[in-house]
Amino acid sequence: MKKIIIVGSGVNGLVAANYLVKAGYDVTIIEKKQITGGACIKDSEIIEGKNIDFAYGATVLGMMPEFIFNETGLSKEIVGFYPKSPKLVYFKDEEDSTKIFQDSSELEKELKNKWGEKGRINDFRNDENKVVRFIQKLYKDAITPTVEIAYKELGKELSDLWIFGTAKDLLDHYFTSEKSKLYMGMTVIESGPASIYDPGTAFTIPLMDSGSVYNGYWGFVKKGIWKITEILTNINFALGVKIYLNSCITEVDTSSKTISFIKDDKDVRLNYDHLIFATDPVTPSKLIKDFKDDIVLDEIGTSGKVTAFFRNPVKWKDSNNYPDSFRFIFSNNSLNQFEDASQNALKNSGDYFAGFIQIYPDGSAQRTMNNNENYDKLILFTKNLSYDKKADDLGKIRDEIVDTVLPYIENANDLVHSKFLTPKDLNETFSFPKGNIDHITLTGKQNYNNRTFSDNPNNFYSYYYFPDVYYCGAGSFPCGSVAGTAGYMCSKQLVRNDH
Ligand SMILES: Cc1cc2nc3c(=O)[nH]c(=O)nc-3n(C[C@H](O)[C@H](O)[C@H](O)COP(=O)(O)OP(=O)(O)OC[C@H]3O[C@@H](n4cnc5c(N)ncnc54)[C@H](O)[C@@H]3O)c2cc1C
Numbered sequence: 001m002k003k004i005i006i007v008g009s010g011v012n013g014l015v016a017a018n019y020l021v022k023a024g025y026d027v028t029i030i031e032k033k034q035i036t037g038g039a040c041i042k043d044s045e046i047i048e049g050k051n052i053d054f055a056y057g058a059t060v061l062g063m064m065p066e067f068i069f070n071e072t073g074l075s076k077e078i079v080g081f082y083p084k085s086p087k088l089v090y091f092k093d094e095e096d097s098t099k100i101f102q103d104s105s106e107l108e109k110e111l112k113n114k115w116g117e118k119g120r121i122n123d124f125r126n127d128e129n130k131v132v133r134f135i136q137k138l139y140k141d142a143i144t145p146t147v148e149i150a151y152k153e154l155g156k157e158l159s160d161l162w163i164f165g166t167a168k169d170l171l172d173h174y175f176t177s178e179k180s181k182l183y184m185g186m187t188v189i190e191s192g193p194a195s196i197y198d199p200g201t202a203f204t205i206p207l208m209d210s211g212s213v214y215n216g217y218w219g220f221v222k223k224g225i226w227k228i229t230e231i232l233t234n235i236n237f238a239l240g241v242k243i244y245l246n247s248c249i250t251e252v253d254t255s256s257k258t259i260s261f262i263k264d265d266k267d268v269r270l271n272y273d274h275l276i277f278a279t280d281p282v283t284p285s286k287l288i289k290d291f292k293d294d295i296v297l298d299e300i301g302t303s304g305k306v307t308a309f310f311r312n313p314v315k316w317k318d319s320n321n322y323p324d325s326f327r328f329i330f331s332n333n334s335l336n337q338f339e340d341a342s343q344n345a346l347k348n349s350g351d352y353f354a355g356f357i358q359i360y361p362d363g364s365a366q367r368t369m370n371n372n373e374n375y376d377k378l379i380l381f382t383k384n385l386s387y388d389k390k391a392d393d394l395g396k397i398r399d400e401i402v403d404t405v406l407p408y409i410e411n412a413n414d415l416v417h418s419k420f421l422t423p424k425d426l427n428e429t430f431s432f433p434k435g436n437i438d439h440i441t442l443t444g445k446q447n448y449n450n451r452t453f454s455d456n457p458n459n460f461y462s463y464y465y466f467p468d469v470y471y472c473g474a475g476s477f478p479c480g481s482v483a484g485t486a487g488y489m490c491s492k493q494l495v496r497n498d499h
Pocket residue numbers: 007008009010011012013030031032033036037038039040056057058059060061062063247248249278279280283304305421426430431437438472473474475479480481482483
């Protein structure tokens with residue numbers, strides 16, 4: 001039986017292990033922490049003597065392909081849902097929300113009335129669906145994303161607009177109002193301060209809708225999203241995957257195909273036929289003996305999150321009949337302001353440049369799933385934080401974020417506690433290079449066919465020039481997310497190479 005060692009037990013390592021053990025390999029995972037899960041784990045706080053669990057890193061599920069959810073066995077054990085109610089968008093100069101209906105015609109009417117939108121919303125959605133279906137086919141068939149295949153499957157016009165073009169051109173093509181462009185384009189800076197003028201950034205927009213577990217939408221998991229990695233760990237154990245936790249790798253020798261590490265003060269050395277790094281992309285370069293290139297990732301992360309805890313269920317002043325809806329508060333009214341704020345964060349010229357806050361009502365969703373907890377939780381996910389300071393040094397910024405949201409809540413006095421994480425914290429907690437939740441920003445030079453560390457386009461998940469070494473962490477195609485797509489695609493490529 002051929003031996004595979006996987007370094008890292010985040011969602012990508014766990015998904016790769018699941019497919020490879022079922023393909024007949026002897027699979028071992030080596031993890032440096034005491035628990036599996038990577039950035040998809042829980043945290044807990046005791047507030048006024050009562051415990052509350054919450055998502056430490058990732059919070060909402062959406063990008064996982066449905067086939068991975070089913071084939072790994074997760075679907076049998078995970079309870080979850082996505083809200084069918086409209087998302088609610090607030091701009092600072094507006095009294096009430098604009099509703100992002102799932103139905104295109106209803107949405108067209110709403111955006112026309114609220115934002116004076118005269119563009120082509122139906123065409124945008126139809127074309128986006130074509131691109132999304134194309135991406136989903138790449139996932140399922142584990143096909144390398146190339147320029148040629150995009151041109152062949154989508155045609156030159158759609159490919160140039162949606163995959164290789166700038167986010168700015170894509171938004172200008174379909175929309176007339178700045179507010180529609182802002183809402184539809186906000187995901188461009190999901191992972192870091194990518195410029196909307198950078199070729200290749202258009203692709204991030206359909207990418208974020210390319211999950212199928214919740215039909216392209218984002219939703220919730222009963223108890224919390226960490227159940228995905230917790231349950232997958234148990235499924236993998238039952239299938240025979242071996243896991244070494246709390247292990248410190250000292251060397252990877254690709255010529256003798258051995259990996260050495262220290263576990264419980266003992267030296268361990270294992271042989272492998274194939275080695276997969278499901279870590280950030282810098283880690284393998286530090287561990288592989290004789291690695292010649294010095295990988296330095298310049299792109300910083302600018303995302304942070306506040307988890308806010310309330311004594312009683314949050315009552316919204318607006319649209320309280322949609323308690324499970326995602327809400328978005330924009331501090332900018334134009335694409336130029338949006339771009340300035342994210343580029344200022346890139347230059348690190350201040351601690352925080354307000355752009356938008358995404359609000360995930362996880363506590364309400366838990367009640368909908370009959371999980372009654374001691375506190376209600378709102379997750380406030382935001383961008384444009386500087387890279388260099390920890391949450392402890394930025395109490396004022398945490399207050400500014402919370403104070404942007406509280407005016408929308410009737411029972412704001414029920415807020416009892418909040419927990420803040422900055423990019424620097426994410427770097428220290430999850431080893432994300434420069435705190436970037438996608439490990440590397442989805443700029444043009446790291447999107448679609450460029451999101452690889454292989455020097456061989458046919459071996460997309462290979463790690464540089466090393467034989468039998470692969471990389472499938474969040475820095476690889478498609479991007480960082482609780483999806484496992486990279487782990488799955490890498491495992492398929494490995495099996496193909498082996499036959
Ligand atoms: C604050 C925050 C919010 C997010 N929100 C969402 C969200 O709502 N929805 C979503 O889908 N995604 C979200 N993400 C992104 C998502 O969490 C990650 O992209 C995803 O979990 C990455 O999975 P991974 O398996 O590629 O890597 P990781 O989860 O980073 O796992 C890598 C593993 O490798 C281990 N490792 C590293 N170095 C070594 C070594 N030398 N030896 C052994 N082991 C090593 C690490 O300890 C870790 O366990 C968020 C991330 C953060 C931080």
